Amino acid sequence: MIMNSSKVRNFKSVGSNNSYENGTELRRGPWTLEEDNLLIQYISCHGEGRWNSLAKCAGLKRTGKSCRLRWLNYLKPDIKRGNLTPHEQLLILELHSKWGNRWSKIAQHLPGRTDNEIKNYWRTRVQKQARQLKVDSNSKKFLEAIRTVWMPRLMEKMEQDSSPPISSSPSSSISTMETQKYSTTSPVSKQVPFPCPQPDNVGIINSSDSKIGDNVSELSEILGGSLIQFENSLDENYYYEMQELVGQDISMSECHVEGMDWLGEDLRSTFWNSDELWEFRKPEDFGL
DNA sequence: AAAGACTTCAACCGCCCGCGA
DNA sequence: TTCGCGGGCGGTTGAAGTCTT
Numbered sequence: 001m002i003m004n005s006s007k008v009r010n011f012k013s014v015g016s017n018n019s020y021e022n023g024t025e026l027r028r029g030p031w032t033l034e035e036d037n038l039l040i041q042y043i044s045c046h047g048e049g050r051w052n053s054l055a056k057c058a059g060l061k062r063t064g065k066s067c068r069l070r071w072l073n074y075l076k077p078d079i080k081r082g083n084l085t086p087h088e089q090l091l092i093l094e095l096h097s098k099w100g101n102r103w104s105k106i107a108q109h110l111p112g113r114t115d116n117e118i119k120n121y122w123r124t125r126v127q128k129q130a131r132q133l134k135v136d137s138n139s140k141k142f143l144e145a146i147r148t149v150w151m152p153r154l155m156e157k158m159e160q161d162s163s164p165p166i167s168s169s170p171s172s173s174i175s176t177m178e179t180q181k182y183s184t185t186s187p188v189s190k191q192v193p194f195p196c197p198q199p200d201n202v203g204i205i206n207s208s209d210s211k212i213g214d215n216v217s218e219l220s221e222i223l224g225g226s227l228i229q230f231e232n233s234l235d236e237n238y239y240y241e242m243q244e245l246v247g248q249d250i251s252m253s254e255c256h257v258e259g260m261d262w263l264g265e266d267l268r269s270t271f272w273n274s275d276e277l278w279e280f281r282k283p284e285d286f287g288l
Numbered sequence: 289a290a291a292g293a294c295t296t297c298a299a300c301c302g303c304c305c306g307c308g309a
Numbered sequence: 310t311t312c313g314c315g316g317g318c319g320g321t322t323g324a325a326g327t328c329t330t
Contacts, residue, residue, distance in 0.1 A: 030324095
């Protein structure tokens with residue numbers, strides 16, 4: 001895709017330090033179609049790398065860094081455009097919980113997605129929710145919320161998108177079982193508001209011939225089995241830990257904190273974008 | 289319909305690291 | 310050993326688009 005010309009930014013003029021030795025002014029700001037073509041053609045002939053000399057040789061009045069960024073984030077043929085799929089969002093949430101702001105590392109596990117895109121997603125979607133909840137996006141409570149609300153919803157969405165409507169085959173039962181582990185409506189997940197990573201957990205997820213099974217086993221592989229077997233969390237000690245953490249009573253049967261329904265009916269009925277997932281985004285809904 | 293507020297995301301910046309001379 | 314360069318990374322910016330009042 002070529003630069004959207006309707007979104008042209010009027011960058012401030014380039015300062016004296018932004019020029020070649022020969023006095024040629026360097027361009028900044030949005031790339032033109034012509035520049036994109038120059039870059040694409042040059043790379044297709046000579047390959048990537050040596051970005052500074054590449055910029056000069058290709059006749060681009062850009063810094064090497066700018067060329068590199070334009071290529072990697074926008075022009076590279078395998079770049080995937082468009083909204084992140086639920087599976088990709090789930091991966092980002094999980095991998096971020098594991099690695100933090102290591103965007104490029106996270107991006108390595110999302111083919112066609114760039115670190116910049118993932119970083120933007122995190123800042124615009126995830127951190128936005130944290131702001132609305134008036135919690136730090138790295139706080140334990142917010143991470144809980146991600147795990148107990150957002151991720152189960154993503155799993156549900158993944159299943160919705162990928163599973164055949166009804167089937168009595170063994171593979172579909174695996175898919176259903178998998179969904180139950182994250183589903184907000186399943187008895188199990190309702191009882192477990194806060195699955196913590198347990199590295200020793202194995203095989204939460206059976207591989208199956210269904211798409212969701214593939215996605216999930218991929219996740220499991222990437223995360224080294226750190227996804228949670230929700231059943232494990234039914235342990236009483238865990239339950240009390242959770243109580244202490246939230247500082248309120250949690251009903252084991254309803255995933256319900258006194259005075260607040262973690263996953264109220266309204267929420268359960270709302271789909272699908274991430275904002276909808278957080279319909280109850282008022283801080284008090286989290287006891288914050 | 290208009291104006292202001294908010295969101296998105298491409299692009300830039302500065303820091304850091306590795307490598308070769 | 311040190312210096313310079315290339316490249317990678319995470320954080321930040323800001324114009325355009327969208328939403329809300």
